[in-house]
Amino acid sequence: MLSLSKISVEIARWRNFLLLTLTLLCGQIASGFLLISLISSVFQKTGSNFSVSGIILSLAIPSLILMAAAGLAADLVDRKKLIIFANSTIAVVVILILLTLDKVFLSIFLSFLYFTGNTFFFPAISAASAQIVKKSQLSAANSVFIFTLAGGQLTGLFFGSVSLFLFGHVATLIICLVFLLCAIIIPMSLPKLLPRKPDGMTLADKMADIAKAFMYIFSAKVTWFFFLAFAAIQGIVAFGGTIGAGYFDEVVELSIEKSPMFIFPAIAIGVLFGALFIQIPKVRKSFFIALGLGVLGFWASLLGILINTALIKGIYLLIPSFIFLIFAGFGAILVMIASRTALQQRVAHNYLGTVFGANIVLAAFFASIASPLAAAIELFAGYVNILIFGGLSFLLASAAIGYVGKRWNF
Numbered sequence: 001m002l003s004l005s006k007i008s009v010e011i012a013r014w015r016n017f018l019l020l021t022l023t024l025l026c027g028q029i030a031s032g033f034l035l036i037s038l039i040s041s042v043f044q045k046t047g048s049n050f051s052v053s054g055i056i057l058s059l060a061i062p063s064l065i066l067m068a069a070a071g072l073a074a075d076l077v078d079r080k081k082l083i084i085f086a087n088s089t090i091a092v093v094v095i096l097i098l099l100t101l102d103k104v105f106l107s108i109f110l111s112f113l114y115f116t117g118n119t120f121f122f123p124a125i126s127a128a129s130a131q132i133v134k135k136s137q138l139s140a141a142n143s144v145f146i147f148t149l150a151g152g153q154l155t156g157l158f159f160g161s162v163s164l165f166l167f168g169h170v171a172t173l174i175i176c177l178v179f180l181l182c183a184i185i186i187p188m189s190l191p192k193l194l195p196r197k198p199d200g201m202t203l204a205d206k207m208a209d210i211a212k213a214f215m216y217i218f219s220a221k222v223t224w225f226f227f228l229a230f231a232a233i234q235g236i237v238a239f240g241g242t243i244g245a246g247y248f249d250e251v252v253e254l255s256i257e258k259s260p261m262f263i264f265p266a267i268a269i270g271v272l273f274g275a276l277f278i279q280i281p282k283v284r285k286s287f288f289i290a291l292g293l294g295v296l297g298f299w300a301s302l303l304g305i306l307i308n309t310a311l312i313k314g315i316y317l318l319i320p321s322f323i324f325l326i327f328a329g330f331g332a333i334l335v336m337i338a339s340r341t342a343l344q345q346r347v348a349h350n351y352l353g354t355v356f357g358a359n360i361v362l363a364a365f366f367a368s369i370a371s372p373l374a375a376a377i378e379l380f381a382g383y384v385n386i387l388i389f390g391g392l393s394f395l396l397a398s399a400a401i402g403y404v405g406k407r408w409n410f
Helices: 004-046 049-074 079-099 104-132 135-167 169-189 203-217 221-250 260-277 285-309 314-346 349-408
Strands: none
Touching: 004 049, 004 079, 004 104, 004 135, 004 169, 004 221, 049 079, 049 104, 049 221, 049 349, 079 104, 079 169, 104 135, 104 349, 135 169, 135 260, 135 314, 221 260, 221 285, 221 314, 221 349, 260 314, 285 314, 285 349, 314 349
16 A cells, blocks of 8 residues: 555656646647747748748757757756746747737747747756656656647647637737746746756766766667657658648648648647557557658658549648648657657656757757758649658658567567
């Protein structure tokens, strides 16, 4: 029978995890409201996928430049203070965006500053979530965390699009600011979340210790695989996000004001089922990654072939596109949760901030390449070829990962 003290510790553990989850949810909803407002604003003014790429790059580049420092900060200072400071900085930037919304290039620059603050928020809350729960609870905690991460932003993007359609940009950004204020207030109830380190360890000792840990961690090829998988899926998401608005505007003939209200619920359905599906016990993480890419590839190719046959055109493509987005969300979330859980199981929590920081640097690098590349490929090859040949590429990658994962047993 559990003692009263153990029950109290367990309740406190899950109470703190709930507070972190609510903080993440509010932060991601706020990001969704901001992103849909900025993407809609610049696409309406320019009508170009390259302008959307500018917003995506403003999201990715701060991570590329600063995430290593942000990850290190998460392993050196109180993660609670870092979370509150990052969200407070972001809230100030949103106020500035509200005052300068009609200026496209300034909006992109301020979006850069917003995601600079977000860069310090993410590794701190990632490391803190792993610090709070037991190692045996990581799989369930990761499903909640990643579902909140993706679901929160999808919720923000959906309701942001509804707000944008009904009330305009200013009201949408004010709602964004309200959620950010919640993300500042909620973590104030958390205890200190200091990274554990031996007594007497100096900053120089800590940095040397992290460097040694990196050398040890990444000496294993399996760790490298999950590290790359988690980063690569962010690039794939950036690729799709860049051309998504243009696809619905030009192929499905649904304007930017209306399409998000169909896009994000579909992805959210896939994310929900993916987060539940991955709870199947005793299944290799590589299998989930292979399955996620395979599902994404199959439905992308099928949609591309359907469009190419010209059997269905215009607004009638909404239903098959909706189905594709469900499976795209399902596949992407499988890759995210499986790779993140594998990393957390293999890396000590006191190094997780730095490891996730480095991981997001790589993810930002992939995204910064994938976003403008998506706009360029669409310009020369078109949406249909992207779907067909991109889907076939994912199917090949899925088969290769399935084979290697079974052979190496990971």
